[in-house]
Amino acid sequence: MSLDLTFLGTGSAYPSPHRGASALVLRSEGECWLFDCGEGTQTQLMRSPLKASRITKIFISHLHGDHLFGLPGLLCTVSLNSSPTQPPSCVDIYGPQGLRRFLRVSLELSASQLLFPFAVHELEPTADQCPPEGLLNPLVTQSSEWLHPQERPGTTIQMDTQSDLYVLFEEKQFTVKAFRLYHRIPSFGFCVQEQERPGRLNAQLLNELGLKPGPQYGLLKAGQAVTLANGRIVRPCDVLDPPVPGRKVCIFGDCASLVGEGGIKACQGADVLVHEATLADEHRERALEHGHSTPSTAAGVALACKTHRLVLYHFSQRYKPLGLQKEGDEDDVLELKRQAEDALRGTDIEVIVSEDFLTLPIPIKKLQ
Known part of the structure; x- marks a missing residue:
């Protein structure tokens, strides 16, 4: 079964002519799962080989606009381009408390009707995921019993205190869990674990x-x-030969650090770990002030998780894509890669710098 990651937006704060806002797609057998949906994501999808109509699940790491503002528009565009006789199946959307109300208000005030149903499943954050001022007032995040005409009842997912994780769902091919991150507002990371495959018959x-x-x-x-x-x-x-371990993909939202031990445990041995590196190491204090990470921070997480590949993304717009950099540019995106590699020297962890429209295949594991 094929499995790959396509980065639609690798920039932070806002979409620019050089980098789209945060969005990436995990594709498996034609089905697409979207992680974050910054402003302009639907345009990035149109420029990519992916089809928005194949999106069946959406995961929002946190409620900052550069990860969220594209969602109402994307749903409406998918609806407009859908066939009335064969509309998409129910789209499941996962994200922090407040996401349900955001979508309801956005779709209601814009009088937006969809040709397909959707359900919003909210994760209950904990108070230690952000500074006190970053916690939203319950009056803002609470949602009424009123449903949008195309909305199906969603679930409210609480953290399992034993595992320090949120179990989003478990199905035949994948189990998906979320873990807590520290940011200016509650943020989450996601671990997608493929189920193991039976070994070959002798x-x-x-x-x-x-x-x-x-x-x-x-x-x-x-x-x-x-x-x-x-x-x-x-x-x-x-x-039967021993079973073949499933692949594991871990995608972090914005963060300055992890909260608790759940994330490190869940991401152990990840084939791919996607982690933000908004600013270079020399701007560490500024990154921390805004709840972000540097390449060395990302490398430390990759080392603790014993991942195979670390993909850096969510760069400040000051770092231009490789193809647009000019000699003498002060901010070099390759410097971010070098800093992560220096922190990982002596290990086998590969560091990759993401770019918009980069597709990263994730091969099936082979038994040693």
Whole structure:
């Protein structure tokens, strides 16, 4: 099964001619999951090979505008371009408390009707995810029982105190969890864990047992035992190689640090860890003041998580994409990469600088 990440916007604060606002898509078998939706995301989608109509799930890390303002417009555009006879299925949207009310008010005041249903699932933040002034008044975040005409009831997800994580959902192919981050307002990261795959059937052993390719192969592959003509019972563990571990992708929202141990535990061994690096290390104090990270901060998280690849994103608009940099430019995006690599010297962790429209394939794991 193919799996890849496409970065639609890699800039912070606002969209510019050089970098779009925060947005990236995790694509699997044609289905697209959108992470953050800054202003202009729908235009970036149109410039990419992705199809907005394939978006079935949306994850919003926090309620700052450069991660959120594109969402109402994107939903409306998807609706306008949908076929009335074959509209998209229900779109599930996950994000912090307040997201439900934001969407309801935006769609209601603009008299926006959609051709498909949506449901908003809110994560309850904790008080230690931001400074006291960053906590929204409950009167602002609370939502009424009134639903938008196309809205389906969503869930309110609380943190599991034992794991220090939010379990968003678990399905046949993936389990998705969220973890807490520290920012100027409550922010979250997301861990997408692919389920492990059954190992390959040992064809030689099956042949020795007298089993030929056919329905019984399928039963064993599906985890069921089969009974041979001589009465012998063959169990999957007898003829299957060890299972193939699933891939893991972790995407961090804006943050100066993690809150609790849940994020580090959830992201252990991640194939790809996407982490913001808004400003270079020499601007660390300014980054912290605004609740952001530097390349060394991101590298420290990657090291603690023992990830394989660290992807830097959410750059200040002062850092131009590689193709637009000129000799003598004071702010060099490659310097951010060098700083992360210096912090990871002596490890096998690869550092990647994201750019708008970069697509990063995530290959299937192979057994050693």
